[in-house]
Amino acid sequence: MPHYRSVGEVPRKRHVQFRRPDGGLYAEELMGEEGFSSDASLLYHRYAPTAITKAEAVDAFKSALEPNLPLSPRHFRTQDLAPDGDLVSGRRLLAGNGDVRIGYAASDRASELYRDSMGDECVYIKSGRARFESMYGAMEVGEGDYVVIPTGTIHRWVPSGPVEALTIEASGHIRPPKRYLSQFGQFLEHAPYSERDLRGPSEPLIVEGEDVPVLVRTRGGLTRLTYRNHPFDVVGWDGCLYPYVFNISDFEPIVKRTHAPPPVHQTFEGPGFVICSFCPRPLDFHPDAVPIPYNHHNVDSDEFMFYVGGDYSARAGSGIDVGSVSLHPAGFTHGPQPGAVEAVIASGATQTTELAVMIDTFRPLDLGPGALACEDGDYAWTWAR
Numbered sequence: 079m080p081h082y083r084s085v086g087e088v089p090r091k092r093h094v095q096f097r098r099p100d101g102g103l104y105a106e107e108l109m110g111e112e113g114f115s116s117d118a119s120l121l122y123h124r125y126a127p128t129a130i131t132k133a134e135a136v137d138a139f140k141s142a143l144e145p146n147l148p149l150s151p152r153h154f155r156t157q158d159l160a161p162d163g164d165l166v167s168g169r170r171l172l173a174g175n176g177d178v179r180i181g182y183a184a185s186d187r188a189s190e191l192y193r194d195s196m197g198d199e200c201v202y203i204k205s206g207r208a209r210f211e212s213m214y215g216a217m218e219v220g221e222g223d224y225v226v227i228p229t230g231t232i233h234r235w236v237p238s239g240p241v242e243a244l245t246i247e248a249s250g251h252i253r254p255p256k257r258y259l260s261q262f263g264q265f266l267e268h269a270p271y272s273e274r275d276l277r278g279p280s281e282p283l284i285v286e287g288e289d290v291p292v293l294v295r296t297r298g299g300l301t302r303l304t305y306r307n308h309p310f311d312v313v314g315w316d317g318c319l320y321p322y323v324f325n326i327s328d329f330e331p332i333v334k335r336t337h338a339p340p341p342v343h344q345t346f347e348g349p350g351f352v353i354c355s356f357c358p359r360p361l362d363f364h365p366d367a368v369p370i371p372y373n374h375h376n377v378d379s380d381e382f383m384f385y386v387g388g389d390y391s392a393r394a395g396s397g398i399d400v401g402s403v404s405l406h407p408a409g410f411t412h413g414p415q416p417g418a419v420e421a422v423i424a425s426g427a428t429q430t431t432e433l434a435v436m437i438d439t440f441r442p443l444d445l446g447p448g449a450l451a452c453e454d455g456d457y458a459w460t461w462a463r
């Protein structure tokens with residue numbers, strides 16, 4: 079996150095004495111990416127952020143992946159998955175590879191404190207509202223929000239009712255595409271969103287407590303660390319590294335007279351994948367335009383599409399609906415369902431209401447138990463009907 083932010087109380091210069099009202103020193107912590115050679119923030123704690131009293135291995139949440147064999151396009155219906163656990167423990171693994179794991183979670187329960195130390199997370203809120211609490215402060219989040227959480231951020235989710243979310247767990251950092259940014263990180267005029275569309279924590283969040291468990295995810299598995307004091311003890315922080323929110327309705331679609339390919343929808347990128355937003359927009363407006371996608375084969379990518387709202391003309395007759403996920407893997411050409419092109423042209427439609435989140439991965443996606451539990455097994459044959 080390349081934009082400087084300062085919240086709460088910080089000393090005038092970094093790394094100088096900064097004292098509590100009782101005269102003791104606040105504990106300064108530098109959280110930095112890429113060996114402290116990229117974005118970083120300095121946080122000022124009331125208590126030592128190093129003081130832990132217990133470490134326990136956690137066996138839960140292990141989820142096996144299996145290859146997409148025989149190779150085929152897939153349709154998963156997350157709308158058929160029952161709520162489970164919380165927005166961390168209840169994640170149903172849909173698909174994943176060595177770069178990214180994609181899950182679906184539905185819950186109205188508060189999660190425990192959680193730190194993903196394998197990579198950034200991007201949580202897309204499909205429905206409902208929640209308070210996202212973190213060591214950087216809290217943010218109210220709701221439908222259509224992408225919540226981008228930097229690696230190592232201790233946080234928890236507190237829903238205010240039922241919440242459905244798509245969880246994207248990266249193996250590195252999730253950022254806006256480089257081509258949207260100036261060499262120093264400002265959003266350029268051609269970018270489909272800008273700094274004003276992003277929200278970050280605006281005030282410190284202080285919670286008192288002792289012997290507080292934090293679930294930590296690392297490459298080796300899950301550990302529950304017990305902190306002597308509650309980790310939400312930061313009186314101030316500043317820097318360019320912090321969780322932030324971008325709402326999909328603030329994505330300004332880029333349209334052409336004839337059909338534009340998926341890169342115009344790109345919203346974020348991570349190691350080995352991109353995240354795209356398909357938003358309501360004018361349909362292609364050349365007088366002879368074919369206003370839905372051509373058949374296409376993204377030869378280097380698997381295409382994971384989560385349908386979150388609106389109407390999908392190109393998918394009519396496939397069984398896909400709001401809540402569905404389609405997985406169109408490399409090795410398979412996909413496109414509109416039979417009759418969809420003619421139907422859209424005949425309708426004279428000038429707008430599309432589709433709303434979808436797409437994750438294209440550059441390595442094949444394996445299938446998770448969450449996906450296999452809600453698969454529509456007939457999808458692969460729907461183009462041949």
Ligand SMILES: [Fe+2]
Nearest residue numbers: 374381406412
């Ligand atoms: Fe596609």
